[in-house]
Amino acid sequence: MKGPRMVFNDEFKRAAVAKVEGGRTAMSVASELGVAVELIYRWKKEIQATSATGQTTIKELEAKLRQMRKRAERAEMESAILKKADWIYGNSQAKD
Template identity: 35%
Template sequence: MKKRVYSKELKEQAVRLSYQRDNIKELADELGIAVQRIYKWRRASKTTESPKPEKPIPEDTIEVKRLRKALKEKELELEILKKAEHIFSKSDGKSTGL
């Protein structure tokens, strides 16, 4: 009997599908692979990397991060201006009233 060689892509896809489906035996039958082989591939994939479901990043989160960064920059600018006002008011004795 000839030994079957499976591509890396097929193995990865079979492992990914096995985590998404409830019945691994049905998946194995569809792919024409022994159930034990899928479990073996799952164990092998766990040692290399753990399967993590892909979660899309909500746009709100991205927007919040952008706004926080902009706020931090503006606060820094304001702090610099306040220090500059303090320095200039000391040097000539006049205040700009900011």
């Protein structure tokens, strides 16, 4: 039975591929990082495909969209809080 699936971020993948492109073997990089050598080859292929087209992948765009939606939601919440605080502060100033 396999253990939990590891998730590696783009920075980690790019660093691994950079080591291979710097002259090290995929096998040595894989053993250093504790990943399967197949992953190194897959990451290299993905990065080269992205670099060749100059476009970001759908996964990257979806991740960025999720991040932007979270930011927008937080900004709306902060705006609502500030409006309530302004209303409360404005009403208390009127009584003084």
